[in-house]
Amino acid sequence: MTDAREDTDPVERGETAPAARRRLPLLVVVAVVVLVADLATKIAIVASMADGERIPLLFDGTVSLVLVRNPGAAFSLATGMTWLLTLVAVAVVVGIVRFARRLRSPGWAVALGLVLGGAVGNLVDRFFRSPGPLRGHVVDFVSVGWWPVFNAADSAICLGGALLVVLALWGVEIDGSRAGAKEPMGEST
Numbered sequence: 001m002t003d004a005r006e007d008t009d010p011v012e013r014g015e016t017a018p019a020a021r022r023r024l025p026l027l028v029v030v031a032v033v034v035l036v037a038d039l040a041t042k043i044a045i046v047a048s049m050a051d052g053e054r055i056p057l058l059f060d061g062t063v064s065l066v067l068v069r070n071p072g073a074a075f076s077l078a079t080g081m082t083w084l085l086t087l088v089a090v091a092v093v094v095g096i097v098r099f100a101r102r103l104r105s106p107g108w109a110v111a112l113g114l115v116l117g118g119a120v121g122n123l124v125d126r127f128f129r130s131p132g133p134l135r136g137h138v139v140d141f142v143s144v145g146w147w148p149v150f151n152a153a154d155s156a157i158c159l160g161g162a163l164l165v166v167l168a169l170w171g172v173e174i175d176g177s178r179a180g181a182k183e184p185m186g187e188s189t
Contacts, residue, residue: 023109023176024100030110034117038152039124042139054143068149069129069137083134086126089119104176107167114160121153 049055049067056064096116103109122138129136140149171179 023103023106026106026109027096027100027103027113027116030113031117031120034114034153034156035121035124038118038121038156041141041152042121042125045141046139049141062145064143065141066143066149068140070140070149071135071137086123086134089123089126092116092119093123099174102174105167105172105174106176107163107172108174108176111160111163111167114156114163116160118153118156118160121151121156 045065045067049065051067051069054061054064054066093116096112096119099112103112125138126136127133129139131137138151138153140151140154142151142155143149173179
């Protein structure tokens with residue numbers, strides 16, 4: 001028989017040991033850094049480039065800057081579903097905020113911070129860019145060869161998602177424990 005207390009938050013159970021230490025500040029710092037980087041780069045690109053303009057950077061133009069306004073999801077998928085993509089991004093943000101109270105793993109904090117910052121960065125475009133709220137086009141500007149044009153938020157989301165997969169494969173839980181273990185990693189009694 002399992003103890004019902006195992007399903008509750010360690011802090012709510014009165015545990016103040018390092019196992020119950022919150023990683024929320026790390027998640028917030030990572031998310032804010034991603035959001036600021038994304039907004040700053042988008043503002044700079046929109047202010048200095050015309051739509052479709054290309055500036056070669058490396059490898060004879062294989063890596064270049066090109067201003068594209070994307071009405072769809074990553075890789076320009078679902079271009080007619082901008083409002084739905086906005087609602088999905090809002091759901092992702094809400095989900096991360098809800099998970100944050102159980103967060104004890106620094107790896108999960110970084111991964112979720114990357115995803116959160118990227119999702120909010122693209123949501124800012126969806127809400128505040130033309131053609132209007134819930135239908136705004138996301139500013140993309142990094143072109144690498146044959147790969148679709150992307151932005152800093154897209155990069156953060158992909159990195160965060162990849163880190164989440166690695167953590168899951170390693171068996172690291174959101175509370176910092178290993179799958180099947182009772183104690184957070186790196187801590188013993």
